[in-house]
Amino acid sequence: MSNSATNKEPPHKKRKTSPSPPDLSWSPLSSLPDEMILSCLARVSRLDQAALSIVSKPYRSLMASPELYKTRSELGCAENCLYVCLLTPPDPTPRWFILRRGETLNRLSPIPSLSSQSPEASSVVVMDWGIYVIGGFIKETTRTSDVWLLDCRSHTWCQVPSMGVARACAAVGVVNGKIYVFGGCLDPDSSNWAEVFDPKTQTWESLPPMPDRTKRNQYIHDSVVVREDKIFAVDAVDRTYCYSPSEGKWGRGNDAPTQGNTRDWCVIDNLIFCMALSGSVYWCAPDQLEREPEGMYWRKVEGLVSLKKRLSSSRLVHFDGKMEALWESYKITIGRDKKLIDLLPGTRLSKSGSNVLLLWDVIEGDHLEIWCAEISLERRQGPEIWGSIEWSNAVMTVDPFLHHYKVGALLKCFQYPGDELSMNFITKYHQ
Template sequence: MRKRSNSAAEERRQKKRKLDEKLSPLSSLPDEMIVSCLARVSRSDLAAMSVVSKRYRSLVTSPELYKTRSELGCVENFLYACLLTPPDPSPRWFVFRRGKPLFPIPSLPSQAPEASSVVVLDWGIYVIGGCIKGRPTSDVWLLDCRTHTWHYAPSMAVPRAAPAVGVIGGKIYVFGGCWGDKVDSLDWAEVFDPKTQTWDTLPPMPDRKMRTLHIHDSIVVREDKVYAIVGKDKTYYYSASEGQWGRATTTPPQRNPRDWCVIDKLIYCVDSKGNLCWCEPEDLDREPQGMYYWRRVKGLDSLNKKTLSTSRLVHFGARLKALWEARKIPNASNKNLIDMLPGARLSTCGGNLVLFWDVIEGDQLEIWFAEISLERRKGPEMLANILGPEMWGNIVSSHFVMTVDPFLDHYKVLHSVSVTL
């Protein structure tokens, strides 16, 4: 093991020397010209350049470089996944690239193993709140995806487990996830400004009964509103411009969506039957039935809907289960928490839809991945005015990314997010 480690270290030193030699003519140029050159280099090569010198490291991580890359159309999409892999108590982070296996990156030993929320802002992934040993935390961590380094961000005013999060105007909005007497806290909802590194209080949801129910995951940011689900089927939003709350819709119980994402302003979900569904953004505010207008994405018959509907990638600790049992909403006494909250993970990467889910085969657990491209088409001509357009999916890639044998406990995909760099 030591010989292998020494060999790898020597290889890195040789690579650094070669890069230093190649870049020496570049070093005589002004920073602006170097940034213009680096903007055309792939992300993997930029990571190698960052170890050459402090100057290059500073330029590789500078805002000017990523602004130039965006202007030149040289940005790349990277999919990040966070997994809990028993018996390791700490979540592990990976980068996933098409056609390649999960590639591990430095993880955070102190990250909450359950019920944290994540949000992407610019080049970073914020990990917000969560449960540590059955208790919520107010911790906030930032993963710098340019260098794969972790930074401690200012803590929230109150601890939160599975809060709803969303980004509007470069600020992070966080609400819910409070327990006990914190439900009535003036800091029930907060907003974080990365520029000033400060948290400010938002007005809490006025309906206290709704605040005491389990609020989880932001659905979507539409215009200046952050939508979230309260309990299992009530949809609420916070308007940043108006500084107030509003109720949007009631989600039809036959859909019971598991997870959400937005692609080209259309909203997608995986329902409890394993179907991939979509709706127009204005359907969020339809009355009285709101999201009754969900439609299935067609062309995905080869996806195993049975395993999607029974996926149990997301599990919750005993504390959250006990809270759910104590606060079950009327007429839902036979519903378990795992049946109400996300199982398969759904996200987007480069305009395509991405799914993670698990399949149990005997004593083996397989974690599967699928990337789906989407195409909007006109519906049947005779029914076009009634049914509207159709959405068709094409499976770009589908395969398992991890196998656990023997199967001892569920591995969990805690988060799946895309970052543009």
């Protein structure tokens, strides 16, 4: 894996032709308009979709086509799939899993991983049928500009054009089918501090420079897209920056004083949710990101007391070795004696449709379990949101486990219109 873009073809020269729309003339429904054929097939049950995949090669291709994905999503037929990237030393390579849901038990099942993936500080973003893994650290302190794509239809990997600069801990967001990346580079004054990737043309472009470059921070711990028109990034000292793609302008958002260093911001039903060090889930309205003197006001999601102790004791590490070293030198200056792992939430949070997904670890002796819970949300009269545990169980076991200090997890959930049977068949077919 390369750690810079200097020896690679310039990103603007890397172009790929967009895939052609599927040819539906072979279908028994060919007398109907293409849009109607896709609409009919998008409504087929999951089991029947798996059967269709083995009827013929054209049907197989259609089951894996972006057009079918888009149609199923628009019709509300898509599913939520949980993907987890887990690093468990001494294995230096992150491993990928998908949550297989059963009648009584949910488990993480392995899928093909990427041997050349950066082990730490990569940023991830979901778009259409794939997960983009962007940048990260290789060899502990060396950033990479590499970008990889996990095709969730076939669970295969491919490399996409690299960024203009190497990054780690960058903020990412998707607006109007393009991926925006902020920060994470060594030089905060770089003209490439922010870039945008267009999957259709397979090219990267630099965004207009931020006016106040002196206040930019290379360490970004969260990002969130609000109302599909603004991307907010949160830096290491809880300042927020925003960029409006439609206007091509930068702005400063509200400062985000947190309930114990919140992490994993996400938008669910037009509200922002996050995880706190205390083991509590918090929420706030998106309009509080607009700059106000008093800062953002977070409210606790009620009804999750039974989970709080387990969540607060989790130590899933999700920061890089360089940041830990910087903290060790910085804490002497400010007179703090706590370790960085004790200052950051260990539980990971993601969204699953209108629900919250939580992932945490339980370590006893040489035994490690990864637990997951799905939380439904109910907005009651007044400014209160209550959470109810839909299910909770251990989804993975690592035994023996002797490296308590370093377990990393990256949680991502997205809408996918396929099903496990068809995905397994397509994977086998392509092999």
